[in-house]
Amino acid sequence: MFQVLVADSMSHEGLQPLLDAKNVNIVQKKVEEVEDDLHLFDALLVRSATKVTESLLTRMTSLKIVGRAGVGVDNIDVDAATKKGVVVINAPDGNTISTAEHTFAMMASLVRHIPQAYVSVKSKEWNRNAFVGAELYGKSLGIIGFGRIGSELAKRARAFGMTVLVFDPFLTRDRAEKIGVKGCSIEDILANSDIITVHTPLTKETKGLLGKVNIGKTKKGVYLINCARGGIIDEEALIQYLENGHVRGVALDVFEVEPPVNSKLLEFDNVITTPHLGASTKEAQLNVATQVSKEVLHFLEGKPVTSSINLPTLTKELFEKIQPFYQLGKKMGNIVSQCMREPVQEIAIQYEGSVAELETSFITKSLLAGFLSARVDSTVNEVNAGMVAKERGISFSEKISSNQSGYENCISVHVQGDHKSFEIKGTHVPNYGERIVGINDFNIDFIPTGYLLYIQHQDKPGVIGRVGKVLGDHKINIATTQVGRKEKGGEAIMMLSFDRSLDEELIDCLKSFEDILSIRTIDL
Ligand SMILES: NC(=O)C1=CN([C@@H]2O[C@H](COP(=O)(O)OP(=O)(O)OC[C@H]3O[C@@H](n4cnc5c(N)ncnc54)[C@H](O)[C@@H]3O)[C@@H](O)[C@H]2O)C=CC1
């Protein structure tokens, strides 16, 4: 039974996929309320209120996935999650329209003083002269960050007859023209916009993007809007420009600290605010909760997720194609690690044939996870395998190569250690399964499963027989045997499989045979 903690308020209807699942138990409580049981949860669902810190992740020892029912993941320590092998997913497009509409509502409210006029009428005043506003028609709107929300906002602004200037480092001129906006530099936006709104994520680069210097470059009397994340507009700088009258008005849905109880910004009459309501509509909440519930359930049941922040994402169709190679890769990594018990500097992976047309980075991560899991005690999976490898000084590379092996598909791995190297080749035959078809230039053909014994020996009469006799004397049943050699009388290899593991004493006995060069046990 999977245990899922829903730590922030979420649409009940949206959680239905998880509530209906027979193998899932949902607990809807704040983190503080389940402090003693944190180690039990497999999945954690949050919005922006719960801070998923490294410390929380460390206390949640069974955690496999964090689902963010929304877009921004700045409340989640994604690096720490990645290090611990915890998948982070979000619901990227479920609240786009709601947030664009909210931003538009804030913009209209700002230039027409609607919140201030509302408060005035409620206190029995009728002061029409105090709230003379401005039209949006004909004004320039500068949008910084032209992703999902920024572009939906642009469509609405154009319908209101506004000129839209946009800045986004990833926006091509073509795309801007198609949408009917003008892609320009941030300097142009600052100098030419009547209203500026930010729609970027909060990152190291965007923190303080509109700060002392950049706000100083805006038109006197500019309106500023932040319905993205507190901190993209630097609050201290903003206060200075409000005090000196450079900024005419501000609309804020988000703050550096939420709730902003001690913020001086709340004292300005020309600062209008909402309590982080951008995504707070029935529609958006149903969308995002349904999206993450489905994704979390898929993940817990071993199916692919499509909106992961720290994992290569795949559609169901692609996942089905990649799955056999993904499993083969993991086993190959594991075999290499068990055969080559010495420090490794480099892992080079080569893909040939039909497998090379798939998302190979996913297979590479799986192979690395298989390799590392046999060597490190902490959780290693495809989420953190690349990071763990780098931390341990192991470099890895992948290459697509033209078909040299003759197989319809082939994965080859070359591992370089301090003193030795090791090579393995694997293929997947439809309706037949996984096969290891090469080890260190020896052609071989075995199924990578169960308990295996890899023996390097001299190709001399009687060696195989002697090994068989010792195993028989110890009542060990050999399930399969494969042998490979390059030339008569030279070095050869044997791969035997068993139904149970072999004990050390027996291995030592086999090692003592004259023509046996080395022996490795492999458990898969
Ligand atoms: N107030 C609220 O309730 C909500 C707030 N948000 C916030 O809005 C942000 C944007 O959401 P979406 O549009 O869905 O994300 P998105 O990922 O579709 O768009 C973000 C855009 O920002 C651009 N960008 C990144 N760095 C930039 C920089 N330095 N300068 C200019 N552009 C930059 C990216 O290229 C991207 O196109 C989210 O990250 C989240 O923080 C999202 C939903 C609700």
Ligand SMILES: O=C(O)C(=O)COP(=O)(O)O
């Ligand atoms: O999706 C986002 O990034 C949001 O900011 C929405 O936050 P919320 O889920 O309403 O706490």
